[in-house]
Amino acid sequence: MEVQHINIKIFAREPAPADLAGAIPVFHRWIQQDATGELLIDVADYRHVPEGPGVMLIAHEAHYSLGPTGGRLGLLYNRRTPATGSTREKLEQAYSAALAACRRLEQEPEFRGSLAFDEGDVEVIFNDRALTPNTDETFEALRGELEAFFASRWGQGTFVLEKTGEPRERLTVRVRRSPETALRA
């Protein structure tokens, strides 16, 4: 199955900061410093939108946003240009980029000590209804790739996959480390 645009959302741990204003200077600095190695363009402020993207770092290859989409704060990596390689490689690329952004955000002065991400609580969103329609068949077709990828990251049998959302949404898979594994991590 051809996959072009993988989004990864890594959820923030509770308690999460209520005010995201700090992300504005952070993302502007990332642009100044070429922090991600991607073509970073601008910062968009959507804090006024309930359960919206929060603060977005607009980029050519992928947007990053720190916001409460779906009602829970997290860092969303939203791939724009088609990534290259196999599905596994695309998952690796998106997850690594999202995780690196999370770690960097945690260390920024505006969020140090107040924002932490749980890398074991992730949503994988296939942002392309033509290639990856939101059906059980597509989920089953991609399950193996997802399991293999997260097993390589977290270890075999340490997580659960769950297809979430309603049919009109994009195919979304929640991947969570099982509680006992998460405790050990």
Added chain:
Amino acid sequence: MKYSNQLWKQRLAGRLPAHLAEEIDVFEDEIELRRQGKIDERVFAETRLRRGVYGQRYDNGQRHDGITTRKLPYPEDKPTKGPNTVWDAPGMQRIKIPFGGLNATQLEVLAELAEEYSDGVAHITTRQDVQLHFIHLDDTPAIMRRLAAVGITTREACGNTIRNVTACPYAGVCRDQVFDVTPYAKMTAYYLLGHPECQDFGRKFKIAFSGCSRNPCALVRMHDFGVIAKTRENNGRLERGFEAYVGGGLGAVPYQAKLYSEFLPETELLPTLVAIARLFTRLGEKRNRNRARIKFLVDKLGIEEFKRLVEQERAQLPEDPRWKEALEEIPRYREEPRRPAALVEIEPAGSAEFREWLRRNVYRQRQEGYAAVTIALPLGDITAAQLRRLADITRNYTNETIRTTVEQNFLLRWVSEADLPAIYEDLKAAHLAEPVANTIADITACPGTDTCRLGIASSRGLAAELRTRLLERREPLDESVRGLRIKISGCFNSCGQHHLADVGFYGVKRNKGRYAVPHFQVLLGGQWGENAAAYGLAIGVVPSKRVPEALERILGRYLAGRQDGESFQAFIQRIGRAECLKMIEDLREIPTHQADPSYYVDWGDAREFTIGDLGVGECAGELVSPTEFQLAAAEREAFEAQLHLEKGEAGEAARRAYEAMKRAAQALIAHRLGRAPQDPEQVVETFRKHFYDTELFFDAFARGKFAQYYFNAHKRNGGPWDEDAARKQIEEAQLFLEAAHACYQRLLEQEQPVI
């Protein structure tokens, strides 16, 4: 082409209205031709603008990052998509929504597009359009196909065209209306879409419909052409028509529209618009873009002379059977409720929040037992998830009757009053029940520096800040202040309609030492009511960061100083500009950069303020003549010919090559004679007479050789073709097109400038 875009093309093949499918195929060809450098960048820019594909800030490939202006290192292997516009830079897709009317399926598709191609947010504009930002040009045909599949076109959403035809969102349910203007707005929008008389304007042309003169919902008097529903007795019969206005507009120099006719019969609406379009094409300014809107023409001619010339044009118009056909459709327009009417006490018991929502957001319709519900969107923004929830609500409670509004909100119509408690709960669950409709916190703002090339200061940043402060106030606002309106533009071009607000702002820059400081000009006392009857008074500029204080002062002064029942407009008029200025004068002081650098940074930003990112706006479009468009269309035919040849379809390839030559010949004839014949025989003869016999088309070296290619192709057209012969004809067509471009250039050089 991206694989998923190919899939959409395949999947939707045969499912789109034929004319829309063809238009999108043509646009896709044009993208490819531009990619190959076969269309001039200006022609391509205007072509995409006419499909609603707009530029965005930083698409010239550079941006000030707060320290220095840096090049954005986009891939360099692609052409520009317009003058100084980088192919890969994100752009905006404007989606035209005539009279703001949408249905649930359309809302769902907008949600999909926002997620897959944009940033997850759709934006409602001050002209009832929908905009998606951060779009890639290569995705636009797929976006257009998905929209066309649910009956939406983006055609003529931008560029020098008839823009979205707007209408009062309450039309049909309004208690004050004379009659429902919705079907008239719809008729006008689709009749004028792509109309040949509307393709050669010097600037855009905006039309609005209002059902009554009292309420502001359509802002007729700030439009290029606007009408207000009216009836009159005619031989015992009630005749429908319109009070018509022409030549209004905001922008840097706002003009109130002039009364064109106290009663324009409905039968004359379309013919009059065509006549105006012809006059605007003929006499409207084309060279000076700053004076090319029709308001300048009306001003220059005077309304009486303008009217005389329009009537002259009208008298010469050949009868179009569609005028009558369109009017016959009017009585068939119906909007039906989904649920039975219920007469209930409109302020029943319930939470304080619910009662406040009822008070602010709910309007009792003229039809007993039904209400219209405003969904107030913060800064016009709505997420994809909210759009889906709204689609459900629209289906569950209404017959899918929802409209966008010029205040960047949605209006749900035909809600049974019995359903109000339930719909409130559903809207609340989707964060769509904020009780701020028609209040001072329901602020309108253009995109400003967020995405607009022309933005000077952050209109959305300021709007978000004022909104937050107004909603978080501990002291409740006095009712006389709560009903005021705030509108903000990022520059003087007025897309935020700041002239019409009680309190308006537009972005400007001032310097302090060697630093630039974002400021806003303050305008007071504009009149939103009576279809935008009066424009606000500019009283002075305030640093952006002190605007919230300035607003507090202005509101406080009004509350303290107003006389019995005095409106805000009347109060401002009474105290005068000098007194208004005193209210804010001390706020104009700016601390040094060293003392307080926050003044030198705009709202919602972290960079040192600069106007170094200002670009050239695409609002004015590119001035591209119909001849250039026709020549581009001929190029497209030649391109199609090549594709058919590659597929082994020699006959079709040769036919397309011939068609390319014919279209180029028609382009030159139309340029020279005003109109070109359609019959192929006549095209050849006219071309021979005016371009071959006169040697106008002759190349210095090849002489009439290229024209002979066309004559030969004409003779052979329809005959059998093998691959070699078709290839030869394509090559000859290409040479003919080159000669046509050269001939056009020579003609332009010979011709005197049009005065």
